[in-house]
Amino acid sequence: MLYGLKxxxxxxxxxxxxxxxxVLGVAVGVFIFIFMxxxxxxxxxxxxxxxxxDISHITIQAEDPDPAVLIDDDGHVLAAIERxxxxxATLPDAATYLPLIKSVPGVVAVSPQIGGAGFLARGAxxxxxxxxxxxxxxxxxxxxxxxxxxxxxERLGSGIVVLGETLADxxxxxxxxxxxxxSSTGASAVLTVGGIYDTGNGMIDGSSVYVSLPxxxxxxxxxxxxxRIEIKLSDLNAADTTALRIAALxxxxxxxxTDGAExxxxxxxxxxxxxxxxxxxxxxxxxIGVASALLLSTYRRRPEIGIMRAMGAxxxxxxxxxxxxxxxxxxxxxxxxxxxxxxxxxxxxxxxxFEAGTLPMDxxxxxxxxxxxxxxxxxxLASILPARSAARVDPVTAIGQ
Amino acid sequence: xxxxxxxxxxxxxxxxxxxxxxxxxxLSLTLAVGEMAALLGPSGSGKSTLLTILGTLMKxxxxxxxxLGQDLVTADDRALTEFRNRHIGFVFQFHNLLPDFTAxxxxxxxxxxxxxxxxxxxxxxxxxxxxxxxxxxxxxxPSANLSGGQKQRVAVARALMNRPELVLADEPTGNxxxxxxxxxxxxxxxxxxxEGTTFLISTHDEKIAxxxxxxxxxxxxxxxx
Ligand SMILES: Nc1ncnc2c1ncn2[C@@H]1O[C@H](COP(=O)(O)OP(=O)(O)O)[C@@H](O)[C@H]1O
Ligand SMILES: [Mg+2]
Numbered sequence: 001m002l003y004g005l006k007x008x009x010x011x012x013x014x015x016x017x018x019x020x021x022x023v024l025g026v027a028v029g030v031f032i033f034i035f036m037x038x039x040x041x042x043x044x045x046x047x048x049x050x051x052x053x054d055i056s057h058i059t060i061q062a063e064d065p066d067p068a069v070l071i072d073d074d075g076h077v078l079a080a081i082e083r084x085x086x087x088x089a090t091l092p093d094a095a096t097y098l099p100l101i102k103s104v105p106g107v108v109a110v111s112p113q114i115g116g117a118g119f120l121a122r123g124a125x126x127x128x129x130x131x132x133x134x135x136x137x138x139x140x141x142x143x144x145x146x147x148x149x150x151x152x153x154e155r156l157g158s159g160i161v162v163l164g165e166t167l168a169d170x171x172x173x174x175x176x177x178x179x180x181x182x183s184s185t186g187a188s189a190v191l192t193v194g195g196i197y198d199t200g201n202g203m204i205d206g207s208s209v210y211v212s213l214p215x216x217x218x219x220x221x222x223x224x225x226x227x228r229i230e231i232k233l234s235d236l237n238a239a240d241t242t243a244l245r246i247a248a249l250x251x252x253x254x255x256x257x258t259d260g261a262e263x264x265x266x267x268x269x270x271x272x273x274x275x276x277x278x279x280x281x282x283x284x285x286x287x288i289g290v291a292s293a294l295l296l297s298t299y300r301r302r303p304e305i306g307i308m309r310a311m312g313a314x315x316x317x318x319x320x321x322x323x324x325x326x327x328x329x330x331x332x333x334x335x336x337x338x339x340x341x342x343x344x345x346x347x348x349x350x351x352x353x354f355e356a357g358t359l360p361m362d363x364x365x366x367x368x369x370x371x372x373x374x375x376x377x378x379x380x381l382a383s384i385l386p387a388r389s390a391a392r393v394d395p396v397t398a399i400g401q
Numbered sequence: 402x403x404x405x406x407x408x409x410x411x412x413x414x415x416x417x418x419x420x421x422x423x424x425x426x427x428l429s430l431t432l433a434v435g436e437m438a439a440l441l442g443p444s445g446s447g448k449s450t451l452l453t454i455l456g457t458l459m460k461x462x463x464x465x466x467x468x469l470g471q472d473l474v475t476a477d478d479r480a481l482t483e484f485r486n487r488h489i490g491f492v493f494q495f496h497n498l499l500p501d502f503t504a505x506x507x508x509x510x511x512x513x514x515x516x517x518x519x520x521x522x523x524x525x526x527x528x529x530x531x532x533x534x535x536x537x538x539x540x541x542x543p544s545a546n547l548s549g550g551q552k553q554r555v556a557v558a559r560a561l562m563n564r565p566e567l568v569l570a571d572e573p574t575g576n577x578x579x580x581x582x583x584x585x586x587x588x589x590x591x592x593x594x595x596e597g598t599t600f601l602i603s604t605h606d607e608k609i610a611x612x613x614x615x616x617x618x619x620x621x622x623x624x625x626x
Contacts, residue, residue, distance in 0.1 A: 002518040014501035304499050310458055311511045311559070312486020314479060395458045399493055 001320050008324035011297070019329070022293045026333025027340060029286040030375050033279050034341030034366040040275035041365030042348075044268050048236060051264060052257050054199070056111075056142050056230035058243045060252045062091045092225035097250045101231060104249065106242050109141040109232040114216035116227070120163075120209065121180040122171045129167070129209045131183065133216020142230045145197055145210065151175050152195035156212035160194035164205030168196050181209065183219040191215070286333070286375055287382040290326055294386035298322060298393075305390050306398025315391040322390050326383025327376060334372035334379075341366055402433045405566055405599050406455065411464035412622075413450055424450045425461065426622030432601060434566070437593040439610035440603040442619040448603040451619065452569045455601065456489055457481040469566065486515050490560025490598075492570040497556040500545040504531060507544050508559045515563070523562075530558035534588055550581030557588060561598065570602040574609055586612050 012019045091097070094112050101110050114133035119126050136156045140146045145154035145162065152175045154162055161181065163173070173179065175193055182188040191211065199205055217223060231254075233242055239256035246254040258265060298305070305318055348361035413425040424447040432438060440448050453459040454466065457473050466473045469488060473481065490511075498507045506519075508527035513519045531540050534554040539547060544555060553573055560568045570589070574582035586609060593600050602613060610616050618626035 003513050003516075006519070010501050303495075307493075307497065307499060308510070308514070309482070310456065310485065310491050310493075311514065312482055312563075313514045314482045317514060396453050400495065 001317075001324075004317055004320040005324055007321045008328060011301070011321070012325055012328060018293070022289065022329055023333045023336065025289045026286050026329060026375060026379065027337035029282045029289070030334050030337025030371050031341045031344070032282040033371045033374075034338060034368060035344065035361075036275050036278045036282070037367040037371070038341075038345050038348075038361045038363060038365050039359060040271055041367075042360040042362030043271060045362055045365075046360035047264075047268065052236055052261070054143050055257060057233040057236050057239045057257050058231040058246060058254050059257075060091065060229040060231070060246075060250075060254050062225075062227045063253065090222060090225040090227055091229065091252070094226045094229060095224070097229070097252065100249055101229070101246055104242060104245055106233050106235060106238050107231055108234050109138075111135065111138065111141040111230045111232075112213070112226040113228045113230060114213060114220055114222055114226050116216075116220045117184045118209075118219065119182045120167070120171065121182065122173060122177075125171050127167060127171060127207070129163075129181075129207050131181065131216065131219065132208065132210050133213040133219075134210055136212045136214075139210065142232055143199070143204070145195075148197040148199045149195050150198050152193070154195050154197070154210075156194070156210060156215075158212060158215060159189075159191055160215075161191040161209050161211050162195040162197065163193065163209040164207075165196050165198040166202070166206040167209070168193070170206070181211070181219065185219070185221050187219050187221060189215060189219055283374055283378050286330075287378045290329055290379045290382035291385055293329075294322060294326055294383050295389065297325070298386045298390040301390075302393050302398040303400065305393045306395035309393065309395040310399065318391040318393075319387040322387035323380055323383045326379045326387075330376040330379025331372070334375035337375070338366075338368045338372055341371075342368065405432050405434045405436070406466070406468035407431045408455070408461075408466045409464060411451075411454065411466070412462045413447070413454065413459075414462045424622060425454075425464075427464075428619070428623050430617065430624055432567070432599055435593070435597040435599055436615060437590065437600045437613045438602070438615040438617055439613035440601055440617050440619065441605065441607075441610050442603075444605060446619050447622060448619060449571050452571050452601065452603055455567075456491060456569050457485050486511055487563060488565050488567060490563070490565040490568040492553065492556045492560050492568065492573040494572040494575045498544040498547075498552055498559075500543075502544060503541050504536060504544050504547065504551075504555045505540045507555055508562055510559060511562045527558070527562065530561055531555070534558045535584075548581075550577050550584060553577060553581070553585050554588065557585065557592075561592060561596075564596075565598070567599045567601070570600065572603055572605075574604070574606070582606075582609065 098110055098112060101107060112135065116131050118129055118131045120129045134156055139154045139156055150165060156162060161179070168174070171179070173193055175196060178190055178192050180188055180190055197205070211219070231246070233239060236257065239258055243254040243256035246252070308318065342363070345361050345363040345366060348359065348363065350363070409429040411425050411428040415422040415424060428451065440451065442448050454461050460474060464474070471484065473484065476484065499510070505524065505527050508530055509519055509523045512523040516523070528540055531537065534557060536551060536554055539551060544552065547555065556573070574585055577585065589600055589602070590612060592598055604610055616626070617624055
């Protein structure tokens with residue numbers, strides 16, 4: 001239908017100002033669509049990186065064995081397993097699982113840890129702390145300790161403790177000073193402050209301390225095994241499926257970060273819904289704009305449509321001419337809106353460099369192709385009504401002899 | 402004499418009840434191949450109505466219409482569109498041309514719309530027709546910028562584009578001054594003589610009608626002379 005395309009383009013170029021305005025209107029709609037996509041996508045990215053970027057994406061936590069009793073037929077207790085009190089629950093076979101977990105696609109880091117409660121004593125001052133033992137040399141596998149260090153180094157070795165700035169201030173501790181750390185099991189060690197960090201998270205800065213895994217073994221009397229395995233993924237949205245996979249592979253209870261993050265997920269979801277809502281409105285605006293402009297055009301061109309029908313143009317040809325006009329307007333508006341959107345997003349910092357106080361626009365999440373495709377489809381749908389009314393024009397009354 | 406078309410007992414009624422207008426009341430008419438006929442009658446006598454029915458743009462309320470052996474009363478829209486394109490040319494009084502297209506583009510429309518594109522062959526024929534209409538200097542002129550007489554000559558060229566057997570012209574000169582009107586009529590007469598195309602031209606101008614070999618007068622919804 002090359003000829004129909006020729007007629008359609010001629011109709012569009014015949015009234016240039018009108019067509020330009022229509023295309024501009026469509027472009028603005030597309031621009032809003034793209035801007036919203038980049039904003040909602042960037043915002044989600046920003047919030048996620050701020051809230052879960054630094055935490056374990058999948059955690060395997062040792063569980064206390066449930067208390068159980070074995071009772072014989074006469075009702076005598078033969079054996080009982082009590083819930084451990086002094087002893088911490090452990091993952092005794094962690095060493096065999098680690099390579100297995102590392103081989104799961106999407107896993108970028110695996111960190112075996114020993115965690116427990118303890119008391120930090122510096123002279124007469126005592127603070128209750130949560131102690132975490134990390135593999136020396138891989139301190140920043142999950143929490144980016146290195147990035148938060150303000151004094152000293154994150155490196156853990158025997159006799160070294162790394163702690164937060166708030167805690168250090170509370171106990172008037174400085175780099176290189178010694179302190180005594182006593183674990184809940186009663187064991188204690190004298191440690192030197194090797195590094196002080198500031199993560200901005202009150203809990204971590206005020207009541208957490210990090211020691212090396214061997215130090216933690218001594219403190220918590222765990223010659224083997226760990227109490228927790230933390231896993232980091234390349235895509236944090238894959239946590240749910242990867243956790244299931246790890247659980248199936250190891251039989252361990254792998255918990256994705258999304259468990260217990262329902263509120264965050266709901267908030268992100270609500271945000272995405274808002275985005276869909278606004279994008280839908282942008283599309284509806286485009287559809288209404290194109291439909292009304294084309295309806296006006298079919299009305300204005302009634303005599304010509306009558307002439308064409310009298311000359312042997314079929315209804316299908318007339319429909320084609322007007323639907324093509326809609327499609328062309330959609331394509332032009334879509335392309336220029338997408339270009340406009342891209343240019344407008346260029347000045348915003350990239351997703352890796354979001355700064356607080358600026359809109360976290362993500363230029364890579366503009367959904368340009370989707371915006372153009374939906375706009376063309378919308379414009380075609382919008383032109384069907386005017387095109388059908390054009391095809392129904394009665395040549396006799398239109399020519400008005 | 403071979404009949405090109407035949408209508409018999411044609412009725413056309415507009416509206417109903419109080420507003421009922423019975424325009425054609427049992428009209429019968431035969432046109433022979435190669436005829437040049439004028440359709441005369443006062444304003445409101447039903448000339449345009451008859452031409453529109455003959456042009457298959459409107460169906461009669463009742464009656465028979467055959468042309469080239471085809472029954473054009475029962476045919477559907479698709480068949481009639483095709484039939485019009487191949488066998489009938491139109492020249493109207495107003496709104497004749499597509500204003501956003503050049504004279505040549507207007508002339509080749511009937512062929513292009515059938516073939517799906519403008520072929521060089523069609524353009525060549527269109528150019529020849531425009532030259533024949535004395536419009537060689539206006540071939541690529543935007544049709545909106547042509548004078549009234551020039552527009553009607555472009556319309557005649559377009560009506561002839563697909564070499565139709567019948568050209569229906571509804572007051573083609575009604576809008577023109579005497580000189581332009583005569584020029585258009587001379588060209589129509591020339592085509593009729595040279596190519597044997599049948600013309601039916603409605604007019605209420607006796608002078609124009611006298612240029613045609615046959616005069617058909619309508620009144621009271623019938624052919625009266
Ligand atoms: N679509 C229509 N609806 C109602 N009345 C019509 C319509 N078309 C024509 N008429 C009436 O039919 C009569 C004949 O009109 P027309 O065929 O245009 O006459 P002419 O061309 O000879 O002047 C007029 O009275 C006119 O008002
Ligand atoms: Mg009339």
